[in-house]
Amino acid sequence: MFRRLRLTLFQPGYVRAQRALRQxxxxxxxACCQLGWHCPRFHDGDGLPACRFYGRFRPPSCHNFPIDQRDIADRNLICPDQPCGYSWPDDGKPRPKAPR
Ligand code: SF4
Structure with a gap:
């Protein structure tokens, strides 16, 4: 979460470029709602995971998820059997350099 927040605030160009390439x-x-902590806004009472604040206010770190493959690797630790719906094309084109 802190990495995504830092990237969003201080490297918005990288985030924009990654989001433009994301499919x-x-x-x-x-899964991303449970990374590192169980977000209090997360609920799945009706069997479908959802954010109570979706459509009103979501922190940039949530709104931009996933920013890159590192985020995918993190969420795969939570939910290894179901892939995230987002991915990036593996077309051999150069990608923005991932910040640390
Ligand atoms: S599909 Fe990806 S972005 Fe959507 S909830 Fe799952 S991990 Fe998060």
């Missing part, structure tokens, strides 16, 4: 859509698996 797919969120399939609402809820």
């Amino acid at each position: 797919g859509e969120c399939i609402r698996c809820g």
